[in-house]
Amino acid sequence: xxxxxxxxxxxxxxxxxxxxxxxxxxxxxxxxVQPRPVYLLDHGRHTSLVLVDASGRPVRIAxxxxxxxxxxxxxxxxxxxxxxxxxxxxxxRHMLRRHDTARFQDEVGSRIRVIVPLQAxxxxxxxxxxxxxxxxxxxxxxRRYSAALELEFVVHPEPYTLGNNSNHxxxxxxxxxGFEVRGSPMLGRWRVRxxxxxxxxxxxxxxxPPSAPHGMRHANRTExxxxxxxxxxxxxxxxxxxxxxxxTAAARWPIMRTGIVATGRPCAGFPxxxx
Numbered sequence: 001x002x003x004x005x006x007x008x009x010x011x012x013x014x015x016x017x018x019x020x021x022x023x024x025x026x027x028x029x030x031x032x033v034q035p036r037p038v039y040l041l042d043h044g045r046h047t048s049l050v051l052v053d054a055s056g057r058p059v060r061i062a063x064x065x066x067x068x069x070x071x072x073x074x075x076x077x078x079x080x081x082x083x084x085x086x087x088x089x090x091x092x093r094h095m096l097r098r099h100d101t102a103r104f105q106d107e108v109g110s111r112i113r114v115i116v117p118l119q120a121x122x123x124x125x126x127x128x129x130x131x132x133x134x135x136x137x138x139x140x141x142x143r144r145y146s147a148a149l150e151l152e153f154v155v156h157p158e159p160y161t162l163g164n165n166s167n168h169x170x171x172x173x174x175x176x177x178g179f180e181v182r183g184s185p186m187l188g189r190w191r192v193r194x195x196x197x198x199x200x201x202x203x204x205x206x207x208x209p210p211s212a213p214h215g216m217r218h219a220n221r222t223e224x225x226x227x228x229x230x231x232x233x234x235x236x237x238x239x240x241x242x243x244x245x246x247x248t249a250a251a252r253w254p255i256m257r258t259g260i261v262a263t264g265r266p267c268a269g270f271p272x273x274x275x
Contacts, residue, residue, distance in 0.1 A: 024171060024185035026192045029178035032121040038177060039101065040116040040170070041108065045187060047170045050096070050104065051125050058099050060108065061132055062092040062151060063169035065160040070144045070153050086159035091135055092151035109149035116192055120177040128176050162186070 026040075039050035041060070048062035066088040067073040096107050105112050136143070139154040146153065158164060167185040174181055 023183060023189035023191045024167070025182040026118075026174060026190060027180040027182065028118065028192070028194055029120070029180070032119055032178075034122040035119040036122040036125040037099075038118040038120045038125065039104070040118060040174075040190065040192070041104070041110075041112050042114040042116065042190065043110045044113055045167075046110060047167050047185075047190070048092075048108075048110070049170055049173055051129055052099060053129055054122070054126060056099055058096040058104075059129060059132075060092075060094045060096060060151070061173070062149075063156060063160075063166045064090050064092070065165075066090040066153075066155060069149065069151075070146060072146075072148070086161050089156040089158055089160035089164075090153040091132070091156040092146075092149065092153050093132060093136065094151050107150055109146070109151065116190070118179070118192070120179070124177045128173060131176075 037052045037058075039058070041048045041050060046064070048060055050058045050060045052058050069090045069092065094107065096104065101115050101117070104115065135156070136152075136154050139157075142153075142155040144153045145151075163186070165186065167187070171181040171185040
C-alpha cells in the first residue's frame with residue numbers, strides 16, 4: 001500500500017472517529033394539509049424508512065451495499081472495502097402486511113432498535129413511492145430477493161460509499177418528503193424536532209427507559225453490542241419488552257410518540273446548517 005493511500009485511509013478513519021458522537025437533526029416540515037404516516041426505523045448504524053401508500057399499506061424502503069446486502073458477503077474486510085471505495089448499491093423494498101408498528105419487527109429482517117413516527121404530506125409520499133417504483137421497473141433485470149432481510153432488491157444507479165450510505169439515502173428521502181436534515185447522518189444517529197426547533201429553543205428530550213433491551217442507545221450514553229460499520233444492516237433479533245419489571249405496558253420495540261426524539265447528539269463545533 002502506498003504512502004498516499006495509507007494517509008487517505010488514516011484521514012477517513014479520523015473523520016469517522018470525529019463523527020462518531022454526532023447526530024443528524026431532522027426538523028419536521030409543520031402540520032401537513034393531508035398527513036400520511038412515515039416511520040424512521042433505527043437499526044443501530046443502519047436506517048430504513050417505512051412509507052404508507054394511498055391504500056394505507058406500509059412499504060419499507062432501504063439502501064445499502066449490494067454485495068453485503070444481496071450476496072451476503074459480510075465481515076470486516078468486506079466492510080472496509082465497501083466503505084472506502086465506490087461499490088454497487090442495492091435499493092430494497094418490501095410491502096408489509098399490516099400497518100401495525102408493534103408487528104413491524106416480524107416482517108423486518110434487520111433488528112429494530114427504535115421506531116420514530118413522523119408525518120409528511122401525502123402527495124410527497126406518493127411521489128417518493130412512484131420514484132421507487134420507477135427504479136424497480138427500470139432495473140427489473142437485476143431483481144433479487146433476500147429472505148434473511150425480507151427485502152426485494154434491484155441495483156441502485158448511485159454507487160455505495162462512506163459518503164453515500166444507507167443513512168445518507170434516508171436523509172435524502174426525508175428531504176424529498178419535506179423534512180429538513182441538518183448535520184451528518186453518516187453513522188445513523190438521529191434527533192427529530194418539531195418545526196419550532198428552527199428557533200434557539202432546544203426543547204425536551206425523550207430518554208429510553210433504563211430497562212430497554214441491550215443495544216439500545218440512551219440519550220447521553222451508548223450501550224451497544226458489537227455491530228457492523230455505519231450503513232451496514234444488523235442481524236435479525238427477536239424483540240424484547242422495553243417495559244419496566246411489573247409494568248403492564250405493552251411494548252415490543254420502543255416507539256417514540258412525540259415530536260422531539262433523541263437517539264444521538266449534534267456534533268460539537270459543527271453548525272446545524274442544512275447539508
